[in-house]
Amino acid sequence: MLNHLHLSNVGLAPDLRINWAPRINLVTGDNGLGKSFLLDLAWWALTRTWAGAVALPATSAKKPTLGYGVQGAGSKATKVESEFRRADASWPLPAGKPPMPGIVIYIRIDGGFSVWDPARNYWRTDPGRPSAYHFQAPQVWDGLDLNGQRVCEGLERDWVNWQQGQKPQFAALESVLRALSPPGEPLRAGGAQRVFIGEGRDRPTLLVGGQTVPVALASAGVRRVLALAYFLVWAWHEHREAARLLGKQPEERLVLLFDEPETHLHPRWQRVILPSLLAAIDSLRGDQSRAPQLLVASHSPLVAASLEPLFDSAQDDLMHLGVHSGQVLVRQGLWAKQGDATNWLVSDIFGLEQARSLDAERAIEAAEAFMRGDKPLPKGLDSKAAINRQLQRLLAAEDDFWPRWLVETGALPSVGSSSPPKAKPARKARQ
Structure with a gap:
């Protein structure tokens, strides 16, 4: 299994280290911060091959290095560090056989797959043996x-x-x-x-x-x-x-890298895909086998919510890539049950202020500002009547925000509109 990755002057982060958990690893973060890149590097560290293009540091990067630790059948991970060699655009590695992590499967976002097999790609010694099997989507x-x-x-x-x-x-x-x-x-x-x-x-x-x-x-x-x-x-x-x-x-042993498992799937399927994958592996190998290591990159709150019944902080981790002071940083150990997908959406992991449309969020923010007495209010939402009209246009009658707005402002729906029902319990506070 993969123990850790350490990037120095590679990608968008000047220095980034991830300690991988032995079972489930869920990687989250905004687009363009390097989640898929981390999976590509993890594949390289596990198999010493590239599933796609070789990772190329910026020409201005000084001494770009990639470090990692792979654990074989033994109890300790072997640490390796490679410094990029610009002369042939390669990452040199020590000679000799590296630790063997087990069967490694990479489910890529483009519909392709990569498979590394110890028997066919590691134990064989003939010169014609492939380094791995890479399938484009048609293959x-x-x-x-x-x-x-x-x-x-x-x-x-x-x-x-x-x-x-x-x-x-x-x-x-x-x-x-x-x-x-x-x-x-x-x-x-x-x-x-x-x-x-x-x-x-x-x-x-x-x-x-x-x-x-x-x-x-x-x-x-x-x-x-x-x-x-x-x-x-x-x-x-x-x-x-x-x-x-x-x-x-x-x-x-089995290591699976899965890039955006929610792709093309209906929400009903998104919320079961990872637990189902673990069950599928058990059906294939038998329950006596050790748990696989999963490295998963996802944008889906339903995928995150699906792990709540399974998550064990002793063998699983949730990590988030974010931008702080202009640099990409990773935070680990962030797991906290949110209860449902809406709460996941407004958690620090996915970062939405509200699980509504952007227009509804702006209307509610203007309403909050109005109730606090803030000035000035946004253009077009600068009076109680204007805010109330926008809330009626954008919010469902049963929306949780209605009771507070009606009680604090005395606003009433216009004639002919549906009246908001009784207040529902407030959602769990954002963590």
């Missing part, structure tokens, strides 16, 4: 060739081969799909069938209600989850098969 479905060798048939062909051959991979795929399914809508495999005229192969399908839907025509959210399920099964079973051929004991 997830159509397969991957490396150096003239077919290394993966892709989701659709493997699915059909596993299903028609009644292989254990298909039973594992069905189990993982059940675990990853959205509430009340199980992902069930249908029979393979021809889909496109003139094509000489069958394609996999899903049973959706009373209909059969080819996976090639499924929605973007369903396809991303299908790809996730497929790569969990493919990486796990291919590792075990390669270990058998090498006469090695297969590896049980």
